[in-house]
Amino acid sequence: MARKIDTDTFGFLATDISRLIRADLDRRIGETGIGLTAGEGRTLIHAARAGSVRQNVLAERMGVEAMTLSSFLDRLEARGLVTRRPDPADRRANLIEITEAADAVIGDIQSMSASIRHRAARGIDPAEWERFLSVLKTVRNNLAEQRGEPQRRSPGSAS
Amino acid sequence: MARKIDTDTFGFLATDISRLIRADLDRRIGETGIGLTAGEGRTLIHAARAGSVRQNVLAERMGVEAMTLSSFLDRLEARGLVTRRPDPADRRANLIEITEAADAVIGDIQSMSASIRHRAARGIDPAEWERFLSVLKTVRNNLAEQRGEPQRRSPGSAS
DNA sequence: TCATGATAATCAGGTAAGCTTATTAAATTC
């Protein structure tokens, strides 16, 4: 065995972390009876942030295919958390908007997210965490770039 | 909309990055005809690193259930990349070992992994990258902790 | 020593998050 095998490289770490987050999220979702899967929650947050958007735009921002988004929206719409409104400017398109009922759910998602973040960041000092987040954004943009995905300028406040 | 909505938080970034990595990996796997899925590849690398291990130990190290690992191993074994050898010390258990044929595949996986890493790290200076990796490890350990998963001391060389 | 309970692996079956390909209706372009 001449080769050195390392399971602590970037790709492994990222994959592990994502799986741990998903598992934790699933557990909390089960406990709190929030009634949404991780993907649906992600969709809802993106929709909330985007305001009134076409599906194709939202899909591109989320980095998923139109069809994938369409399924998430089906379930969110069935639960009354988003609406699909025909775009007056293009009869092929829908505008996605969140409903008032979504507010409470968004609050729940955000507090779950904050709680996971706190656990993840334990023992890391705040300045280091900010640095870390900014590298994460760079990495995401690097990876998203040659995928046809539009580059994101980081707009909101970091957290 | 009184709430500030941010899609650049830790959880979102981590999820995005993991999806991008997976997609990229899938694309490369398709191109190079390596014949393994991401999960199988991950299993193979962990097995290579572990030497001769019981399945339950390997599963725990990988952070998956025993059954999940069992399926991965079925496919790796069918491709002749690992063997299940009865553990002489416990007739319930198997010892997993990689075969010689696995060496080439491991090499391929490692170079894919390196290439993704290079792309991810573009524009980030090496010292910053090391810092970043070390925070990633802390985060993984933080998240893995209260999940029953054993804490990992970071053993190998970072990269 | 033997009944009881724990453990290692696996069978059966399920779910969630993606994907691709094809279709339809509407918009755009030449």
Place this chain on the structure above:
DNA sequence: GAATTTAATAAGCTTACCTGATTATCATGA
């Protein structure tokens, strides 16, 4: 106004997990 492109979706697939039940074996305490 014919040909192309685009927005959404239907249909169906794959991967990576999971849980619960089952079987064989091991460990333990009376």
